[in-house]
Amino acid sequence: MDLMMHLPVLIVVVPLLAGALIVLLNHRKGAWLITLLTSIFLVYASVQLIQMVGQVDVISYTLGGWKAPLGIELRIDALSALMVLILAASALLVSIYALKSVEKEIPEQNHVLFYTALLLVIAGLIGISITADAFNIFVFLEISSLSTYALISMGRDRRALHASYHYLIMGTIGATFILIGIGFMYVMTGTLNIEDLAQRLPAVADTNAIRAAFAFITIGVGIKAAMMPLHQWLPNAYAYSPSVVSTFLAATATKVAVYVLIRFVLSLYGIEFSLVQMPFDNLLMILGTIGILGGSVYAIYQSNVKRMLAYSSVAQIGYILLAIGLASQPGFTAALLHMFNHALIKGTLFMALGLVFFRFASTELSVMSGMGKTMPLTMAAFTIGGLSLIGVPGTAGFVSKWYLVIALLDASLWPLALLVLVASILTLIYIGRVIEVAYFRPVPEGRTRQKVPLTMMVALWIFALSNIYFGLDTEISQGMASLAVNQLIGVTP
Amino acid sequence: MHELLEHYNYWIVVILMMMGLYIVIASSNLVKKLIGLSVFQVSVFILYITFGKVTEGSPPIITDNTDVYSNPLPHVLILTAIVVGVATTSVGLALIVRIQEAYGSIDEDEIHDMDDKDDFHIEKQV
Numbered sequence: 001m002d003l004m005m006h007l008p009v010l011i012v013v014v015p016l017l018a019g020a021l022i023v024l025l026n027h028r029k030g031a032w033l034i035t036l037l038t039s040i041f042l043v044y045a046s047v048q049l050i051q052m053v054g055q056v057d058v059i060s061y062t063l064g065g066w067k068a069p070l071g072i073e074l075r076i077d078a079l080s081a082l083m084v085l086i087l088a089a090s091a092l093l094v095s096i097y098a099l100k101s102v103e104k105e106i107p108e109q110n111h112v113l114f115y116t117a118l119l120l121v122i123a124g125l126i127g128i129s130i131t132a133d134a135f136n137i138f139v140f141l142e143i144s145s146l147s148t149y150a151l152i153s154m155g156r157d158r159r160a161l162h163a164s165y166h167y168l169i170m171g172t173i174g175a176t177f178i179l180i181g182i183g184f185m186y187v188m189t190g191t192l193n194i195e196d197l198a199q200r201l202p203a204v205a206d207t208n209a210i211r212a213a214f215a216f217i218t219i220g221v222g223i224k225a226a227m228m229p230l231h232q233w234l235p236n237a238y239a240y241s242p243s244v245v246s247t248f249l250a251a252t253a254t255k256v257a258v259y260v261l262i263r264f265v266l267s268l269y270g271i272e273f274s275l276v277q278m279p280f281d282n283l284l285m286i287l288g289t290i291g292i293l294g295g296s297v298y299a300i301y302q303s304n305v306k307r308m309l310a311y312s313s314v315a316q317i318g319y320i321l322l323a324i325g326l327a328s329q330p331g332f333t334a335a336l337l338h339m340f341n342h343a344l345i346k347g348t349l350f351m352a353l354g355l356v357f358f359r360f361a362s363t364e365l366s367v368m369s370g371m372g373k374t375m376p377l378t379m380a381a382f383t384i385g386g387l388s389l390i391g392v393p394g395t396a397g398f399v400s401k402w403y404l405v406i407a408l409l410d411a412s413l414w415p416l417a418l419l420v421l422v423a424s425i426l427t428l429i430y431i432g433r434v435i436e437v438a439y440f441r442p443v444p445e446g447r448t449r450q451k452v453p454l455t456m457m458v459a460l461w462i463f464a465l466s467n468i469y470f471g472l473d474t475e476i477s478q479g480m481a482s483l484a485v486n487q488l489i490g491v492t493p
Numbered sequence: 494m495h496e497l498l499e500h501y502n503y504w505i506v507v508i509l510m511m512m513g514l515y516i517v518i519a520s521s522n523l524v525k526k527l528i529g530l531s532v533f534q535v536s537v538f539i540l541y542i543t544f545g546k547v548t549e550g551s552p553p554i555i556t557d558n559t560d561v562y563s564n565p566l567p568h569v570l571i572l573t574a575i576v577v578g579v580a581t582t583s584v585g586l587a588l589i590v591r592i593q594e595a596y597g598s599i600d601e602d603e604i605h606d607m608d609d610k611d612d613f614h615i616e617k618q619v
Contacts, residue, residue, distance in 0.1 A: 135570055135573075138574075139573055139577070142577045142580075142581070146577075146580055146581065146584055149584055149588070150584065153588055153591065157611075158592075158595035158596060158611075159608055159611060161588060161591050161592045161595055161596075162592060162596075162604055162608060164588055165523065165585065165588045165589070165592060168581065168584065168585050168588065169517060169526060169527075169530060169585075172530055172534070172581050173514075173517070173530070173533070175577075176533060176534055176537055179537055179574060180537055180540065183537070183540060183541050183544060183567075186544070186567070187544050
């Protein structure tokens with residue numbers, strides 16, 4: 001199969017070209033259909049790639065036949081394959097959901113451009129996940145970021161514009177910091193290929209240039225990942241963007257940034273440099289802890305449920321960073337598992353809110369009064385997502401928190417393990433507020449049961465049920481995560 | 494002193510970078526912020542271009558006269574980054590135009606006040 005050989009590059013090229021094609025065709029329904037077909041292809045490709053990775057460990061694809069390190073290489077290991085799977089699956093569900101949601105929320109003349117930007121974001125994020133070239137990461141990062149700014153600004157609230165502008169400034173500073181870091185590394189080693197860099201760095205590791213590069217890159221990626229003190233762009237960007245955009249971003253964008261962090265810290269610099277020579281593990285644990293507590297407490301005080309979930313995302317990134325900071329095999333496994341599970345959780349919650357917005361054009365807490373009766377299916381899905389976020393046994397969220405607590409106890413950090421449990425109670429408080437309003441407050445006068453489009457409901461419930469599925473059957477997610485960790489830290493199972 | 498002058502390119506980079514970041518942080522006018530951002534990005538472009546120069550190196554065009562060439566790769570990389578910078582600036586300016594239409598102002602402090610009012614308005618409705 002000739003085409004199968006080119007699958008690694010096709011998963012970037014197809015959405016990129018599809019985006020251009022949509023603009024040329026300039027047909028509203030056609031744009032949606034092409035987006036849907038593209039994401040079906042991506043899911044198919046990601047499943048194929050995962051099977052291939054299972055057989056050959058690492059897929060290496062040389063662009064134009066120029067061998068690395070001179071040429072540019074795409075490199076798919078288990079971690080990349082996991083990221084592509086998360087991205088492709090979210091893209092598919094979001095595009096099913098988008099049909100009606102976009103019709104409702106976006107002015108008609110912008111539909112085609114909306115889908116173009118969405119496809120460009122997908123292409124950019126997948127590109128980041130599979131490239132083996134440090135400079136390419138920057139380029140793909142900017143492709144996805146620029147389209148993200150455009151997507152966020154399409155929200156109906158005028159605050160979406162301000163949020164988008166704020167994100168543009170912060171995001172560009174972050175990306176430029178990454179660029180500076182890559183430049184320093186290139187000067188010291190003369191290469192941009194990640195494998196090659198990893199081999200040449202130890203010889204020059206004890207220089208200020210490399211330490212500065214490390215600092216620049218981690219701060220840049222930290223902005224993109226919404227690491228707690230650098231998170232200010234996120235809440236408003238998520239709260240005021242169209243439902244489709246906030247769902248897709250919440251499920252994928254910050255996770256890809258964390259992926260970049262893992263890639264740089266583990267594959268490129270190596271554990272020896274980043275977690276032993278530099279005190280990066282302690283820093284990550286401190287920032288992660290601040291993120292967990294700060295994000296959760298802020299979330300409790302929000303009156304807009306969408307913004308509440310955005311702060312909760314900051315807290316969840318805190319969990320992932322804390323797990324990476326442990327610098328142990330169980331820690332990394334917990335981090336990757338939580339990346340996967342958090343995508344499911346936030347996908348469910350934001351999609352449910354999208355349906356609320358679809359009917360009432362608002363996601364304020366007060367509008368959800370009695371919604372357990374007027375929109376029972378939507379609120380049931382929201383509840384499943386909420387339970388998963390809290391970490392109730394039987395849901396995906398429980399699995400990753402379980403692994404995290406085990407990893408913390410392994411490192412005999414029981415105060416932090418306790419803190420994870422306290423944070424779960426904080427999560428219970430803010431999710432509980434929504435549930436209380438939806439199920440125990442009276443239905444407003446004259447409001448009857450609301451109908452919602454079938455396509456949106458189907459996408460929502462696939463997300464919601466996957467929370468339960470991956471909560472009960474951890475073989476796939478846990479298997480992928482531990483395979484990825486073994487490859488990253490060079491342990492043969 | 495001699496040492497300092499030898500690296501004057503890098504000093505210019507540092508000064509431009511700090512100026513750019515300062516404008517981004519200190520200015521409340523959205524257009525000025527964007528100008529600061531561009532200055533900041535340009536400083537990084539100059540940094541890369543400086544990296545490419547090899548001492549005694551000639552331009553990277555094959556001739557018989559020399560064996561030492563400057564490195565062309567950073568220049569090529571920075572061409573890409575310049576394109577990205579132009580795209581960022583244009584997206585930013587487009588956003589500012591729409592902010593001006595929606596808020597009637599491009600002053601960050603005023604926009605913040607209006608945002609707060611929007612929040613308050615919604616809370617009062619509740």
